[in-house]
Amino acid sequence: MDDDQLSRVFAALAEPTRRDIVARLTVGDATVGQLAAPYDVSVQAVSKHLKVLEDAGLVSRSRDAQRRPCHLEAEVFDLMTKWIERYRRRAEERYRRLDTVLAEMDDEVDGATTTNRSNPRERGAP
Amino acid sequence: MDDDQLSRVFAALAEPTRRDIVARLTVGDATVGQLAAPYDVSVQAVSKHLKVLEDAGLVSRSRDAQRRPCHLEAEVFDLMTKWIERYRRRAEERYRRLDTVLAEMDDEVDGATTTNRSNPRERGAP
DNA sequence: TCCGTTCTCAACCATCTGGTTGAACACGAA
DNA sequence: TTCGTGTTCAACCAGATGGTTGAGAACGGA
Structure with missing residues (x-):
């Protein structure tokens, strides 16, 4: 479905959970676990969502021990x-x-x- | 994938062909055939794209004989x-x-x- | 070192998506 | 009525997507 970045960005935001995650990240950086907490899906599912957001350039991740803090690239x-x-x-x-x-x-x-x-x-x- | 209209709109625009169609419609209303002409996909495929755009509320269609002119709802x-x-x-x-x-x-x-x-x-x- | 925590990878599954083809519908013209 | 044009419907297919579970990698702390 995706070709250019514009397609990836639109596709990434075409998902309520991912829009929710983006909204959450405007408040401040967060780890995968923190982001997953509100939802009743597995952490792995949220990790996948974050990969989509990252591929779209909407999110970047750094490293802090085992944690991977997510940062919004607005x-x-x-x-x-x-x-x-x-x-x-x-x-x-x-x-x-x-x-x-x-x-x-x-x-x-x-x-x-x-x-x-x-x-x-x-x-x-x- | 879709829940609310916002999801449908983002999803609709996550497709280069559909964004192209939207861009084309800013110039003026057009029939399915006219919209399909520039692409080498079938008319049916474009018809499906238009259905997606219509479900998202981005496009409305009227009737003119056999034709279904498409109109952008900006x-x-x-x-x-x-x-x-x-x-x-x-x-x-x-x-x-x-x-x-x-x-x-x-x-x-x-x-x-x-x-x-x-x-x-x-x-x-x- | 081993242990617990955090996160990703891999395999799998059900469903959606974008494309195809062929048939059918809607309509104006002859 | 019949014909031609424009459009949609239906069935199908390959590939993507979002979810699962289980295993494993990366790391700090004991």
Whole structure:
């Protein structure tokens, strides 16, 4: 499923448990055991979740004796934010243009059949 | 894998093809056939992708004869943005606090007992 | 050294996912 | 009505995913 990092980040956060872990890590670093405690899944399962988060670049781990403290790498959020904002902006811009076009159309035509009014600047012919 | 809508949205965007489709839809509504054209997968595969996007609330479809024009529902982006911003803000805040604490500690102690101080100022506070 | 703790690796299992193909449905045009 | 186009449904397949259990690795402390 994953190709680039963006895919891995989205995929990593598509899991309530993992989002929960990320949320927990915003409070402070934590060991695997501490992170696993609230859930009734095995420690191994949480370890796997952490591997997913680590592969996505969302979490880094250091070493402290047997423990592996997990640390949130919040800059990765920017990757998503940038992608989202880029297209949201584009979409909003389009709606603005669309509104203008529709206003003009309403002046000239009394658009009875408006099923297709969603793509005004795109010729329908395939 | 999916529970809530947030999970579905993240999962939907964890796929390059689907992100591509979303990007394409910011330009304007499009039919399944139009969306499928650029890819060398079957129309059915794209139809499935659109179902995933629709279940996530990212896309809505109307009807135009045999065609099912797809429309981007960009407000759903806010769901993600809100989640991301919430925790990023919290994380940044924490780094700020951590820096303060560490500065104080550097004054008094030569860091012995602190399990957590792994590598605090790697990603310097903004 | 051996012991207990923390964590990961390996094997396994059930389910989900993204792709395929072929058939069927929905509709406009002839 | 019949035909062609656009789309979805159904069955299937290979591979990923999230969970389990059991064994083992890494380490501090006795």
